[in-house]
Amino acid sequence: MVDVTSDKDVAGSDEVFKEVCGLVTRFAPEGMALTPDTELAAQLNIDSVAAMDLVMEIEDHYNIDIPINEIADLRTLGDLAKLVRRHVKG
Amino acid sequence: MDIFDKYATIIGRHDKVLEAGTDPFAVRVDEMLSATEAMIGGRRTILLGTNNYLGLTFDPTAIDASVEAARRDGTGTTGSRIANGNYAQHQELELELAAFLKRRSCMVFTTGYQANLAMIAGVAGPRDVIFMDSDSHASIYDGCTLSGAKVIRFRHNDPDDLDRRLARSPEGECKLIIVEGLYSILGDTAPLKAFAEVKKKHGAWLMVDEAHSLGVYGGEGRGVAEAQDCEADVDFVVGTFSKSLAAIGGFGAANHPRFDCLRFCSRPYMFTASPSPASIASARASLRRMANDPNLRAAIWNNAERLHAGLRQLGYTVAAAPGPVAAIRLPDEATAVAAWNRLLQLGVYVNLAVPPGTPNGACLLRCSLSAAHAPAQIDEVLGRFERLSQSLRELATA
Numbered sequence: 001m002v003d004v005t006s007d008k009d010v011a012g013s014d015e016v017f018k019e020v021c022g023l024v025t026r027f028a029p030e031g032m033a034l035t036p037d038t039e040l041a042a043q044l045n046i047d048s049v050a051a052m053d054l055v056m057e058i059e060d061h062y063n064i065d066i067p068i069n070e071i072a073d074l075r076t077l078g079d080l081a082k083l084v085r086r087h088v089k090g
Numbered sequence: 091m092d093i094f095d096k097y098a099t100i101i102g103r104h105d106k107v108l109e110a111g112t113d114p115f116a117v118r119v120d121e122m123l124s125a126t127e128a129m130i131g132g133r134r135t136i137l138l139g140t141n142n143y144l145g146l147t148f149d150p151t152a153i154d155a156s157v158e159a160a161r162r163d164g165t166g167t168t169g170s171r172i173a174n175g176n177y178a179q180h181q182e183l184e185l186e187l188a189a190f191l192k193r194r195s196c197m198v199f200t201t202g203y204q205a206n207l208a209m210i211a212g213v214a215g216p217r218d219v220i221f222m223d224s225d226s227h228a229s230i231y232d233g234c235t236l237s238g239a240k241v242i243r244f245r246h247n248d249p250d251d252l253d254r255r256l257a258r259s260p261e262g263e264c265k266l267i268i269v270e271g272l273y274s275i276l277g278d279t280a281p282l283k284a285f286a287e288v289k290k291k292h293g294a295w296l297m298v299d300e301a302h303s304l305g306v307y308g309g310e311g312r313g314v315a316e317a318q319d320c321e322a323d324v325d326f327v328v329g330t331f332s333k334s335l336a337a338i339g340g341f342g343a344a345n346h347p348r349f350d351c352l353r354f355c356s357r358p359y360m361f362t363a364s365p366s367p368a369s370i371a372s373a374r375a376s377l378r379r380m381a382n383d384p385n386l387r388a389a390i391w392n393n394a395e396r397l398h399a400g401l402r403q404l405g406y407t408v409a410a411a412p413g414p415v416a417a418i419r420l421p422d423e424a425t426a427v428a429a430w431n432r433l434l435q436l437g438v439y440v441n442l443a444v445p446p447g448t449p450n451g452a453c454l455l456r457c458s459l460s461a462a463h464a465p466a467q468i469d470e471v472l473g474r475f476e477r478l479s480q481s482l483r484e485l486a487t488a
């Protein structure tokens with residue numbers, strides 16, 4: 001599943017990335033800027049269970065299903081936006 | 091780089107827990123005094139955190155059967171059931187369990203954990219889709235991973251959410267729904283009848299893990315599906331011997347005519363040693379007792395009502411309706427750890443449950459009941475919980 005549109009620059013500016021950031025803000029320490037390189041576990045303290053719960057909110061928002069098999073190796077916000085974009089496009 | 095670096099954060103958290111007192115994740119029981127009491131740290135302690143729901147771990151008939159089996163058949167077994175042979179007892183227990191559960195066929199596994207691995211990875215494969223409840227036990231998550239199936243997680247106990255997800259899923263794939271009867275951390279039960287309706291609507295299969303509900307729910311003790319009168323819609327039942335049956339081992343049961351192919355298709359059944367003669371023999375004895383003695387069920391329910399009502403009266407927030415588990419909500423991890431230590435000092439052993447092992451970041455003291463608790467023990471425990479409230483108030487104002 002190659003996605004040619006999801007290099008970092010695109011990921012930083014598109015709608016999906018912004019919406020994902022909106023759902024993640026509550027995990028971010030005050031004043032932290034969210035970028036595609038922001039690390040979910042190390043910087044936002046989102047552990048494996050919190051990541052699955054976050055994905056559930058995203059699923060509701062877009063009316064999609066993201067299998068948990070695809071969540072295991074998410075590392076950054078950019079990875080998350082890329083995953084979501086792939087499913088939104090169908 | 092150290093290969094254990096990946097655990098640095100959780101090791102740090104564990105160190106912090108150790109600073110607060112005893113390690114809640116490595117409690118040493120020096121001596122079991124009965125099904126409900128033990129010596130822990132030199133203190134006589136009431137056990138309010140075991141899964142010995144029917145209190146049968148010291149049942150004299152089960153102990154005799156176990157000792158006799160060890161003398162007759164030995165301490166270990168010949169090895170894997172498929173490679174090294176079955177014992178007559180394995181097959182007899184399978185027949186007895188199938189009869190008790192009113193299922194065509196039953197398979198016995200070496201632990202309950204392996205029962206989930208074997209059932210899930212046996213029934214589902216890489217071309218199938220699994221829909222699992224988000225609060226599922228680790229063994230269900232691991233079974234899903236092992237199966238190679240696409241795994242979709244739905245909101246806990248939410249048949250509408252499951253319905254939406256099944257509706258979005260493409261046709262032509264086999265769909266397996268997995269839920270538990272009683273959830274062991276919060277102590278809430280699944281709306282199985284509603285799940286069964288959703289399953290039928292979408293032509294899916296339904297697997298229910300009755301690990302914590304067997305022997306406790308249902309008129310005859312078959313679990314939550316029996317209690318909700320929807321057993322006919324449950325395709326696969328999973329369970330364990332380690333709770334109501336007071337042994338070690340697990341099982342899966344079904345009416346499907348091809349179910350027994352899992353004996354040569356499911357790796358967690360094939361590539362591990364068969365359960366020990368002693369454990370099988372005591373499970374058989376406890377199954378007979380469970381089937382024939384409804385007083386055990388009445389006793390645990392009486393104890394459950396008594397504990398839940400008492401805790402609520404003391405002002406504790408209990409997560410679910412009265413049942414064999416009473417999970418007390420506390421505001422944060424530090425309070426939960428302090429409360430857990432205080433209770434141990436007061437001679438009450440409960441389970442500390444904190445994230446990521448709990449849903450929605452909950453910090454809990456998980457209490458579980460046994461038919462073997464005397465009502466006077468429950469009252470004694472409640473007295474100690476009253477003293478804990480006092481300590482928690484002092485802690486809050488300190």
Ligand SMILES: Cc1ncc(COP(=O)(O)O)c(C=O)c1O
Nearest residue numbers: 201202203227229274301330332
């Ligand atoms: C829901 C559930 N399924 C399976 C298991 C595994 O059973 P066992 O501990 O007997 O291996 C447990 C408990 O440990 C459980 O809570």
